[in-house]
Amino acid sequence: MRVNRVTADLSEYPDLVVILLGMRVHRPRGILRLIGVGPKLYRSHADRPDGLLSHEDVVWSLFPPHWGARQYWRDLDSLERWTRSEPHRIWWREFLKNSGGTGFWHEAYFARGGIDSVYDDMAPVAGLTRFAPTVPARGRLFSTRQRVRGAAPEVASVVTESSYYEQQATDTQRPDELPGRTV
Template identity: 55%
Template sequence: MQATPARRSVDLSTYPDLVVVYLGFRVTRWRGLLALMGVGRGIAASVRSQPDGLLAHENLFFGLTHVGMRQYWRDLDSLERFTRSEPHRTWWRDFSRDARGSGFWHEAYSRGGMEAIYVGMPAPTGLGLFAPERAPEGGFLSSRQRLAA
């Protein structure tokens, strides 16, 4: 006789503003391996510092050249504070100027909506596989603006 698998769920009522973020990093040229190692060290250090609002962090592997993570944030305000602080702010500014043989993406999900951005990705992934593309500019530039759209 087989045992019935345990069924579990979670009570998210104490997290009304929860934001789940998936982030991905894809190596597109050999040079991107160095960028990946640098980003990996930076992210690991950020997670170890336990930024206010980060509830959990998990590393993910999408393939040999495509890695990522899933993060759970208490709310969008704490996530935005983190992205505007060091070292994230400097890393994002530098990456936006030169992707160094790599692509980066993130998708954010909250009760208020979903949003995504893809930078230097060689092919669509995630929400980009089916949703129409739109340039992240003007009123669609920030994550907060895209979540409200």
């Protein structure tokens, strides 16, 4: 029997963004964070925010628990608007204050070219960091739009770079030390 071979015609989606997301549990208390965020995320994508074309849940591994999603967005603008809106903005701000025994990452692939990635508290490494060197997400590498397009975000970031690193220095380091965690 012949294989029915097809392909996706993406001509109507020139600015398509495919994003892979994951949250990995590092410590037992991380299970609570993962379970607590899960239902909220499900509700948020079920509401079909403007620009979200499709969402698929992914289990990257059962041990350690590492769950996530693959999402297809019409364009970076709609993805950025959603990430800066409620309730996503609240979850992200809370995570950046305290990862709760988990790590989070995303990798985004753009139809017009470019790949973006960020890894927060992700040890051991995942995704692109399995083969590419890592650098701190600072300066022009702080936000997705800056990393991929070289331009400042059109919608204000959830947390500014200066406030994030100042808070980290206050919470976890002596003032003369630079934190090693990236955003």
